[in-house]
Amino acid sequence: MDRFDAVIVGGGSAGLAALMELSRLGIQAVLLESGKPIGSKSVSGGILYSKNYPNGRVYNVEDIYPDFLDEAPVERRITRYYLNALSGSKVYTIDLTEAHEYRTNFAYSVLMARLNKWFAERAEEEAAKLGGGIIEGVHVKDIVWIDDGSGSSSGSSSNSGSSSGSSNSIIVTDELEEFGAKAIIAADGVNSEIALISNARGKLEPEALYQGVKCIVRVPEDIIDERFDLDDGEGVAHLFAGDISRGHNGGGFLYTNRDTLSVGLVYHLDSLLKSPIEPYNMLNEFLTIPVITNYIVDEVAVPKELDRTLPKEEQLRIRFGLSRLLKEYEGLRYTYYSKHARLDAIRQGLYSSEEEIKARLEEVRGKLEKEYGVTFANNYVEVEYACKLVPDGKRAMMDKPYKNNILFIGDAAGKGIFLGTRIEGINIGIDDAARAARAVARAREMSNFSEDYMGRYYAQLVDESPYTEDIRRIDFEYMKIFVRACKSIPLEPFPLFLRLAFMLIQKTIVQELASSIARMMDQSTLLKIIESNDAYVKIPMEVAERVGREVKPIAEIRPLSIDERIGRLKIREDEVPHIRIKDPKSRFIKAMVHLCPTKCYIMEASEEVSKEGAGAKARLKAVVSNVILQHEGCIECGTCSRETEWRHTRGEKGIVYEYG
Amino acid sequence: MNHDKDVINAAVMVKLEPDLSEGNVSYNPDGTLNRSQTKNILGPHSAIACKAAMYAKVCYDAWVSVCSMGPPTAEIALRDAMGLCCADELHLYSDRIFAGADTLATAETIKHGIRKMGRSIDIVFSGHRAVDGETGQTGPQTAWKLGFNFIGNVIDYSIDLESRMVKARRKIDLPGLYTVIEDVESPLPALIALDPSYRDNYRRVSERLRYARLMKEASRRAKDYKSYLRVWSAKDLGVDVRYVGLAGSPTIVYKVEKIPKAKASRRAKVVDPSNVEALREVGNLIFNIAFGER
Incomplete structure (x- = not known):
């Protein structure tokens, strides 16, 4: 051995x-x-x-x-860090770069x-x-x-x-x-x-876990630079809080990668279990908030509906020709809108100059429009959907x-x-x-x-x-920097009592005082305040509504459905299920029907069960519904692991993320 | 010649073949293969033979030599083989005299090549067949000429270094009947022809690690394959020209025909899925075929 x-x-x-x-x-x-x-x-x-x-x-x-x-x-070196308070189309942005730089050598997306x-x-x-x-x-x-x-x-x-x-x-x-x-x-x-x-x-408690869902959105490199006002190789991180959670405790994020964006939501799992909601639907709501849409939108080719009355051979010819041309167009576009790719292409001798790439791009575009009736519209390009459980160190360590x-x-x-x-x-x-x-x-x-x-x-x-x-332990130095960053919030529009409270917090002396009081407080009491629904949802909404700027959507996008998302994932199905439900009728498993990020749990058609009432002649009718699991499409996040026999897939099986 | 008890010297015979995978084939107007337009690669069955040789290298630290008979361009096949089995030597038997060889004449050339490898070969690996010849006789005929035991359709094997025996598992498909798995044992030297379903299966951590290491080395060697390559002419091999090439080929191909497609004898009827009666009829038909009397 x-x-x-x-x-x-x-x-x-x-x-x-x-x-x-x-x-x-x-x-x-x-x-x-x-x-x-x-x-x-x-x-x-x-x-x-x-x-x-x-x-x-x-x-x-x-x-x-x-x-x-x-x-x-x-991907990119994160040099700026923001917290955005959201309410409808209103946004108030707080610069947290100083907090981000606290004890940091560097950070990369x-x-x-x-x-x-x-x-x-x-x-x-x-x-x-x-x-x-x-x-x-x-x-x-x-x-x-x-x-x-x-x-x-x-x-x-x-x-x-x-x-x-x-x-x-x-x-x-x-x-x-x-x-x-x-x-x-x-x-x-x-x-x-x-x-x-x-x-x-044992298995980690829901209180000690977050569920994170994320999608990778493709946007050409130069457009990211321009949209986020970034120098070459620099990146930005945006966090979001407010009315994006349907009242759950958690928030959203958007990080710039080289030629993609990581956009997602993270929620306390216990909060989700209390009122279960589909993570992919929440993600879609998030993507369609104007401020997010404006970050992720891109011009996308829309092929014309194929004329089904044409002969089969002709349909095939169009299909092949179109897919080849579209591929070339995309390749060219990502090359043209990326400094590095442009230079690489020229260095490799594929093109002699940037103008040549541009000319070719326009030629292909023209061909797509004229020969295939392709139109170009605003939408977004989602390339990968992912979900992960995240252990909350303070409770899971x-x-x-x-x-x-x-x-x-x-x-x-x-x-x-x-x-x-x-x-x-x-x-x-x-x-x-x-x-x-x-x-x-x-x-x-x-x-x-x-x-x-x-x-x-x-x-x-x-x-x-x-x-x-x-x-x-909560690092009060970090908290102080955070509070200092919040000083930028203008106070005039707030009711007097809130204004006073803010002003008090913003005074340095009071800050010191507050942090000493906080130091004396029990850790868990303090966490209750920091991680309260007020902190995650209500206060950000209040701030956004009163002092936020109105963001108008520059375009409309159509988020992918969960079936489209699963369809784009590479999953090597295993005939042997790696998850087994213990009790198909439990409250937890029923919540999974909503919380499973790839819809693996399905409520079976209810069956009617007749029960003899104890000592009574009347027969009680109860509706008992079973939850069944279809492990095909599982991306092994572990959201359901608490009340299932949960294993990772066998070797080589299961999800294969390309971006991760 | 060295013959330490626990050393295994292995040879692999490979062939350069047209790449028949989708999108790479080119045909002449008459439907025959356009060889000049079709890219040539290491044949897929040859690749399986290389994997089996790699297994011997990983598990028994075998010395591996790969040989091929073909035109000078066949060194491409040897290069690719190198990348799969991390060979220690590559041999190409290339001479105009070898042209037009059938399986028997090819076996004659390879026999001489294997005998001239400088080591006494214990085991030879060959593919099941070539994709452009399909008769699958070169392997057995080489074994016969070398006087080696032949084991065909092998899906798994192991070597006992002590007793110098090879144990092999053969998969025998009996068309229309069932598949037989047969375990056989043979003393070395032997020639093994791999079944297309052969998969290398490294079950031990040390084997996996060694395999990973050798694969890295293999790709390094493949880049530098020329320094491992020796090209042999008929004279170098010392073959009798009467037994190689066209002269040594008793096979006469007098006609190549396309197999006509059999006429379909099926009749189809479209059933409306909303018509319950019609569906029941379909169900009955399926039931009768599956369980009813014939």
Whole structure:
């Protein structure tokens, strides 16, 4: 049987960083990822931060990958950060760039499926030097611990110097022969199966989770630059709060990528469960708000309806000719409206000058109009729809991020900093990864991979991380900057009592006072205020209505239906279902009919059941409806995992994200 | 010649074939293949043979040599094969004398080539057949000429280095009846012809890692394939010119015919889906065919 010092389960940004770090520390490590290619199941919002703290260090992405800043396929460097209060077509924008820059080295918008492929290349190269590497398309389904009789699985007596029974583990997968692992790093994400298999924690509570839905909208690079007033390579992040949630707690976001926009919504899952609503419908409402529409709108070719009375051959000829020409048109357009693509095309000798590209573009456009009757209209181009559960660190973080010989990192350990407008996750997973790698290195040195030694040492390293402190406690420095940014809100239109309250908050002395009071307050009491419906919905609406500017839509768009969205996703169906409903009649499962982002849950036609009334002659008629699950189309977000037997798909199966 | 007990020397025979995948084929007006217009690639069955050789490299650390008989352009096939099996050597048997060879004459050339590989070959991999010849005889005939055991339609195999035996699983389709899976065992040397359904299946972590590493090395070597390539003439191989090329080919193709399409004997009737009676009739018909008396 093969046996390895370290096995990493999950090839997301955290797992890959662990592989890279372990390899650099001289440990032969193997990473298993169920998706193929690697990165195909990764989704993020997504902004990747690099941070610095005055006391205590964090491990940043550029520490793990030294050539990150020069080589990594990141999208845009986020240099501006805004919070938009919305009410109808009214918007009030608050500049939060200072809060965004707080303890930040840099931040990039990223598309995780792509970036993880680059991380994987680097990590695999490093791992191969020691005989380790990455294995794609393998799903870990079980871990077995063999007690070798030398010690108990945990407890104080096992600190004998040699590895205790609990560290003698065998990994069971769907695809490979069993193999041994001395240390296991669980990086299998928010829906960690390893956490459940090992009993390290139970399923995360809805209160500790957010559901995020996102779509990637394609807009040519130069148009993004112009629309958001950006210099080359620069990017902007917009957050949205107000009347976009139908009263749920959460908000929206729009990040600029190189030639796409990441647009989405994030809501507290418990808030959604209280009054379930279809996430794709909410997304569509969001996309059609004037301010969003104006950001995502683009000119789109609209082919003429094909004349069905024509002979079959003629119809085919038109269809082929049109699709070829449309493809050329699109390629040309994205080339022409991108500085880099334009220069590349000229450098490669495809065109001699920019004018030539433009001339060709216009020629093709003319041909489309004249020969095929194509018209051009305003709409938007959505290229990928995605959904992900996000662990809310303050409620989801594991107290003990270890069990037996397993160390939990990133989403699997419930990590993430979410405090109002502060949103960080990827960087924390990377920091965890570096710490876990160090714990494994130390454990190997002492040849003790036990929970008592390696696990505790890892927990100690995690405790030293400034991120841990930020997850546990509200950072008042950040809050102060946030409040200062809100000073820009003009107060005249507000009723006197609100004005007074605002003015008080805006006074520096009062700020200090408020933050000292806040410091004295119980953390959870404070969170109730920060994450209240007032903060998410009512106050932003009030601000937008009273002082917001009116935004007129420059065009109308037609958002995709959920069926169109699913149709565009690449999903490798598995004949074996990976989710099983436990109770088809439960309230939770019924909520899934609305909350599943790809409509996998369907209410079955109600059946009428007759029941004998206890002691009564009258027969009670009850309508009992069952919920059934069609796992085809599942994108493995885990929204339904709480009351189902939920597993990731087997190796190579399931969703394949291209952008992520 | 080295023959350590646990060393496996493998050879793969591949063929340059027209790319018959969709969109790449060009036909003459008379319906025959336009060879000059159609791109040539490593044949798909040859590619499967390469994958099987890669398996030997991954699992048994085999030394692998790939050979092909064909025009100078056939080095393209060898390059592609290199990218699949990370070969240690490439051999191209190219001579005007070889032209017009049938399967038997080809087998004769390859026999000489394999014997001149500088190592005593334990196992030869070949594809099931070529896409432009379709008779599937070159493999068996080469085995016969080499005096190797022949195992055809192989879907899985393993080698016991101790006893120097190869265990192979064969898939035998009996048309109209059923499919038989047969496990056979043969001493080395042997020639294995892979069934088109062969898939490499690496079940161990160490194999997967080794495979990934070798595939990287393979693409590196494929870029530099010329430095692994040796081209042999008839003289280099020392063949008897009476047994190779057109002269050595007993097969005479006297006519190529298109197979006429059989006339459809089916009759179709359109049924209105809203007509329950008509649908019931369809249901009955299906039921009778499936479960009723014949």
